[in-house]
Structures are given as structure tokens and as C-alpha cells.
Amino acid sequence: MPDPAAAPLPAVEYGLTGVALKMGLTLAVLLGVIFAAFWLLKRYGPKIGLGPGGRGGSLRLMDHLPVGPKKSVVVVRFLNKDLVLGVTDHTITRLAEVDHAANADFADALAAKTVQPDDAP
Template structure:
């Protein structure tokens, strides 16, 4: 009898933990029961921290590219990028990210190849 109650309690705790996980995932995605849907028209592309709780961010809202100053108290529009500036920024950002950080699969391949060469 004690074993059945212990198993039942463990099962209840597992169900509660799963529901809490599911609920927090739904809230973080902004889709609680389908009432709050995200249209995908806003996106944050880059962030440069300047100090504690202060940063400059590049964001796209619709077709507009914005450079914003963000602090605890406010968000300030610093400038709006033209279409040409945003295209140049995206190209240089893509090239620098590809050059700066190797792909995880490439790193693993190198490690495995070195390990096989030692044998």
C-alpha cells in the first residue's frame, strides 16, 4: 500500500513539472492558447553592450532597420538605416560571423581527424 502511494505521488510530481515546463514554454513563445500570436515582423539582429543595462541594438521592424539605444529607463531611436545601409550591414555581418566563428561540425571533424591520426 505504501509503495502505491509513493508511486502515485511521484507520478503527480512528474505531471506537475511537465505542465509547468509546457506552460512556461508557451508563455516564452508568446502564444498562450493562441490568443497572443507573433507575426514575426520584429526581429533583433545585433546587440552591443555598453555598460550595465545599457546597449545599442540593431532591430528590424517590418521593412525598417533601426539602431536603438536601450537602457533601464528608455529606448531611444539613434538612427534609421537606409535600404542600402541595411544591405551593406547584413553582408558585412554575415561575412564577419562566418569568418570569426567556425562551424561546430567543422570543429568536431578536426578533433576526430586529429584523434584518428594519432592512432
């Protein structure tokens, strides 16, 4: 049983500076949690099926290679085909189309489908 003669603890009063400091610290912690969650989702989301690179979509960007200012080569998987596209400011050109095989190496499949200059008529 508490001693009735003991004085009650004094109430803690925060000044304006203490309240602002506490609010700022709380905001910093909250923003840190939000940024950490964003980073984790960006880093590990596609691996577990979240986000645009995750499961479920029929169109996926597989790779991107810049070859000049505003020019690039991209590999896009659509349904069961890998499309190699040349992308510039004004046009998108299909460079190659390869059936996607889960166990085949993309470079080997592309080389088999590519017409060599000495094979051309």
C-alpha cells in the first residue's frame, strides 16, 4: 500500500520548444518508416509478385539498353513471345521476335532467329 504521506509526483509541463521537438521527432520517425517501407517494396516487391514487375501481367519489360541520347533497345515479354524493340523519340521498331522458352538462353534463341548478312539473298 502506498504511503499516504508521500507527495504526489509533479505534473510534467512541456514548453513550446519541448512540444515542437517531440512533434518533429515523431514526424522524422514516421517518415523514416515510410521511406524504409518504400525502399523494401521497390527492392523486394517484384520478387514476391508486387508492383509492375510482379506476377499477373501479360506485358513485362525484361531489359533495357540505352544506345544513344533518346535511343534504346528494349526486350519486352508479351504472352509467350520476347520482342526486341528499337525505341527512339518518334518511332518504335520491332527488331526481332522470339518464342519464349523457359529453359532456353535468350542470346542463343536470338542468334538462331537472326538473319546473318551472308545468308541474305
